[in-house]
Amino acid sequence: MRDDVIYTPAGAGVVTSKAGFRIHPVTGKGDFHSGVDLAANLNDRVYNLLDGVVTRVGWRGALGVAVEVYHPYPNIRTICGHLNAYSVVPGQWVKRGQVIGFAGTTGRSTGVHVHYTIVKEDTKQYVEPMSFLAQVPKYVDALKTARAKATQQNNIKRHNDQSSEDKIPEEDLPIDNGEVKAP
Numbered sequence: 081m082r083d084d085v086i087y088t089p090a091g092a093g094v095v096t097s098k099a100g101f102r103i104h105p106v107t108g109k110g111d112f113h114s115g116v117d118l119a120a121n122l123n124d125r126v127y128n129l130l131d132g133v134v135t136r137v138g139w140r141g142a143l144g145v146a147v148e149v150y151h152p153y154p155n156i157r158t159i160c161g162h163l164n165a166y167s168v169v170p171g172q173w174v175k176r177g178q179v180i181g182f183a184g185t186t187g188r189s190t191g192v193h194v195h196y197t198i199v200k201e202d203t204k205q206y207v208e209p210m211s212f213l214a215q216v217p218k219y220v221d222a223l224k225t226a227r228a229k230a231t232q233q234n235n236i237k238r239h240n241d242q243s244s245e246d247k248i249p250e251e252d253l254p255i256d257n258g259e260v261k262a263p
């Protein structure tokens with residue numbers, strides 16, 4: 081994986097459903113979508129895009145099989161959902177470009193896709209995933225500097241000092257209705 085190229089965790093970056101408030105196509109009601117849905121084929125590799133530590137894997141309600149990674153720089157978590165399988169374990173350090181799972185349609189999903197959510201570690205606010213992806217090469221570049229590495233190390237230390245309990249309660253993750261149309 082090149083440092084200067086914008087990648088998405090799976091597929092070619094085709095968005096089938098954006099993050100944010102949307103009108104549910106069936107119920108017609110307002111609905112919050114915490115992440116972005118990316119078109120993928122069954123068992124497409126799902127990549128980790130920034131160095132970090134795996135914080136949670138496995139079944140996660142409506143998100144199905146999910147992998148959550150804490151990225152100490154820039155202090156955010158990423159969650160990939162609806163996976164068919166995962167290939168990492170909690171506590172494992174994962175590098176940029178490493179395969180963390182395989183695309184599927186587990187959980188509340190009507191078709192194969194990867195749901196991608198970004199959460200700020202300090203405020204627990206959601207970050208718009210596509211704008212985050214656009215920033216990733218800058219973060220990778222920054223991590224070549226001593227200053228960013230020091231921030232990364234401080235955040236790792238703080239993370240390790242915290243309780244091993246997952247800090248994002250499941251109920252805080254809005255339901256993904258998975259209204260996915262075949263691309």
Ligand SMILES: [Zn+2]
Nearest residue numbers: 116117195256
């Ligand atoms: Zn989704």
